[in-house]
Amino acid sequence: MSTAGGYRSALLLAAILAAGALLPRCAEQPERKVSATVVDIGARDDQYRDSQAVVTIRSQDGLMTVLVVPVASLRCHVGDKVDARERGVSLTVDVEACRR
Secondary structure (H helix, E strand, O other): OOHHHHHHHHHHHHHHHHHHHHHHHHHHOOOEEEEEEEEEEEEEOOOOOOOEEEEEEEEOOOOEEEEEEEHHHEOOOOOOEEEEEEEOOEEEEOOOOOEO
């Protein structure tokens, strides 16, 4: 193994250990209700499923999440406000937030 490969492996291991130490603390933080904004809507076509919209939502704190909604039932537009919940570095939006 080259020296660069060894450094990459060590860096990856350090990142995994740091995430393992920090993520449980995020789950312990209180959940709070926030307002989030729909910032992007894209399309996802799949030959095995109906067309779906990929809805990107961002909170005021900059946390982001993505919903996948069937295009036929999409009711969100870019700029719409939706109710969300933040806990640590996690943003959660009700899956029905952008459905009819």
